[in-house]
Amino acid sequence: MMRRAGWGAALAVAAAITTAPVLAQETTLRFYTIFDAGQNERWAPIIEAYQEANPGVSIMMESISGSGAAVYPDVLRTSMASGDPPDVFFMWGGELAGPFIQGQQALPLDTYYEQYAWRDRFASWMVERLERDGKMYGVPFRARGMGFWYRTDLFEEYDLKVPTSYDELAGVCATLKENGIYCATFGGRFGWHTMRLLDYFIETECGPEIHDGLNTLRASWDQPCVVAAYATLRQWVEDEWLVPDFLNVTPPDARLPMYLGDAAMIIETNGFEVTLDIDEQDIALYDFFLPPTGHDPQRYPAFPEQWMIAADSGNPDAAAAFVDWITRAETQKQYPSAFAGTATSGVTPDCEVEPRGCRWSEILNSDRQTYVLTDQAFPKELVDAFFEVQDAIVAGRTSPEDGAKRMEERAQQWKARKG
Template sequence: MRNRSLLVQLSVCLLLVLALSIQAMAAPITLRLMTVWGAEQKEHLDALLAEYSQINPDVEIVHEVMAGAGAALYQEVLQTGFAGGSGPDVYFEWAGELAGYFIDSGFAEPLERYYERYGWDEILIPWAVDALVRNGRVHGVPVSTHGMTFWYRADLMNQLGLEEPQTYAELEALCQKARGQGIYPLSLGGKYNWQVMRLLDFLIEHTCGPELHDKLNRLETSWDCPEVVAAYSLFKKWVDNDWITPGFLMVAPDDARIPWYQGMALMVFEGSWMETTLINDGQDPYNFGFFLNPTDHDPVRISGFAEQFMISSVTPYKEEAAEFLNWIISREVQQRGLGTAFGSTGTIGVAPDPQQLPNTYKWRQVLTTLDATYPPHDQVFQAELLHHFFEVQDGLVTGDFTPESGAKYFQKAVEEWKASQ
C-alpha cells in the first residue's frame, strides 16, 4: 500500500513538472523596446512589431515611447531605469557622448559576435557602423543615418543667376551676390545653439581638414591653433557681412525656416529629413534642393550621424534581442517601413520612390556612398565641454570673443575638463 501511495505521489509530481515545463515552453518572453518615436510613427512600428511576434510567437515585444521629450529627458529616463534595475532590453540611442554614458556604465552589450553571426557588416552603411564604435567596440546597429548641409530655394538660385558652389570661394561669392540683391544667404535659428553649430562645424572642417578636425574632436591636439582661429574668423565674417538673418541667436530652429519660405533667405543648414518637412509645411518640394558643403578637401565630408538600437547588457534575452535586430534591419523590413515606421535607415540598398521624394532619394545615395562624415559637436563633447563650445560660438556673434581669444578660452576649458576627469 505504501509503495502504491509513493507511486501515486511520484506520478503527480511528474505530471506537475511536465505541466510546468509545457507552460514555460508555451509562455512567450517579453522584450521591452524603448524609443523616442511617437504618434503615427509609433503606430506603424507597432504594426511591424506585431508582425514579428506572429512570425515568432515565443517573443512578445512591448514598445515603450518617450516621444517629444528631447534627448535630455529620454536619457534621464533610461539612466534611472538602468540604475534601478528596470532598463529596457533593447533601446534607441543617438551616437557619440549620448550613447557613451550607457557604454561606459556597462549597460550596453558589445555586439561584435552578432555582427559576425548575421553578417551585418555586409548590409549596414560602413561609416554609420564606424560612428557607433567607442573604445574599439561596437554596441549598436544603425537604424537611421542623417547628413546635414546647405538646402536652397531653386527659384531664388535661378533668379539670382547662381549655381551650386563647388569650392568654398564659390560659396562666399554666392553669399556676396545674394546679399547684394537684398537676399540673406542663410537663415539660422540660434536658440539652443545646435543649428548655428552646424555652420561652425562646417567651417572647422574647411579650415582644419579631416585629420586635424578629428584630432580636435578627440582632444588630442590644442584648439588654440591657427586653423581653429581661421574657422572662428570665417564664422565671424558670415555674421559681420550679414550673410545670416538678423537676430538669429534668439530664433528657434523651426522658425528659421520662415524667412526661407518667404523668399527672404536663400539657404538653410538642414538635414536629409528636410524634404518631408517641406511637404508637411505645405511647400513645393520641387522648389528646393541641396548641395554638399564645399570643404575643399578630398573626399568631401559632411556633418553626419547615425542613430542606433542597442541591447542591454543585463537582459537575460540577449539572443532573442539580437535575432529581433537582425529582422528589423533587414532590407525587406526597412524598405517596407521607410517613411512610416522609420524616418531613415542604416541599411544599404533602401531608398524611397525617386518620383515621390526625389531629394530624399538623392540623399540616400549620398549617405550610402560617403567614405566618411564628421560628427556634430553636440555628439562629440560631454555637456560641460559643449557648454563652453557654445559659449565661444555665441561670443563670436556678440563680440565677447575674438577668434583668437575664443580659441584660447576653449583650449583652457579643455585642459581644465581633462584635469577634472
C-alpha cells in the same frame, strides 16, 4: 492603443506582438525613440505588423522629440538610474553613446551580431563608426549625411549657382542679402544646430587633418585657423546673413523662415526630404549641395544612428529579435517613408518619389570621406564648453581670439582631470 507621454511631443504606442517560439511567454519591451508626431504615425503600422507576425510581446514606444541630443540622453539616463530602463533605445554615435557604454548601461551585442549576421547587413563604415574598444554596442538604424538645403526658386530668381567653394558660397550670401533675403536660418537653442555651421567653418579653415586633431584634442584649439572659423561665424551674424536673434529658436522652428521664402538655406540631414513632406512643403522648391570646403578630400559631415539594448533589459533576446526585424531589408521595403535614410544595405528610395533621397543614398554608400560632428567627438563636458564659446561668439560677448583661448583652456582642464 496610443497614449500621450509626459514630454509634450512624446507618444506611447502599445501593441501586442508575437515572437518566435523561444519567446513564447508574454513579454513587454520598452522602445525609446526621438520620433516626432509624424514619424510616430509612420511607425504605428510597423508595430502593428510585428504584432500580427509574432504573438506574445507588447511594445511600448515612447518618444522624446524636438530637442535632439540636448535633452533625450538625460531622459534616458534618468530612466536607467531609476531602475526602469527601456529595452531598446535610439542613440547617436560617438561620444553621445559613450557614457552609456562606459557606465555599462548598454549591452554588448557581439553575440547577436554573429547570430543575425548583422555585419553583412550594413556598409562597413557604419559598423566601424559604432565599434568601441573592439566591441559592438549598437546596430545601425539610419545613415545621416548633412548638406546645405536651399530654395531652388530663390536661386533661380537671383541667378545663383550652386557654390563649389567657400568664396562662392559667400558670394551667394552677399547677393541674397542685397535682395532682402537671409542667406541661412538656424535654431540656436540646444547648441547643436549652430554647431553644424561652425563645424563647416572649422573644416574649411583648418582642413581635414587639423579638424580631426581638434576633435581628438591632439591639436590646440588656440591656433589661427580656429580663430578664423570663429571670426567667420561672427561675420555671418554681423552681416545679417543669418536670420537674427536665433539663439533661443528651436531647430524645428528655424525652418519656418525658409518655408516662407525669407531665408534661402539651412543645414539639414538627408532626412529633410521626409520632413518637407510631413510639413506639407512643395519638395520641388528644395534641393541640397554638400558643404564646399576647398580641400582635397572634400569631406562632408556624416554619422550612423543606432539602436542599442539596455544592459539591464529583462528581455535582451526579445529586444535583439525586434531590432533584427526592424533592420531587415524585407521589412523596411514595406514601409519606405518610415525608413528614409536607412543604414540597411539594399534598401534604396524610389527615385521617382524621393529623387534627393536617391542621391543621398548614392553619396552615403560611396567612398567619399566624412568628418565627425563635434557633439559626437567630444564628451558632454567638452560639448558644453564648445557650445558656450560658440554662443558667446554669436552674441558678441567674446572675440574669436579669446574664444579660441577659452576653448583650449577647457580642453586642457578636461585632459588634466582625466589624467
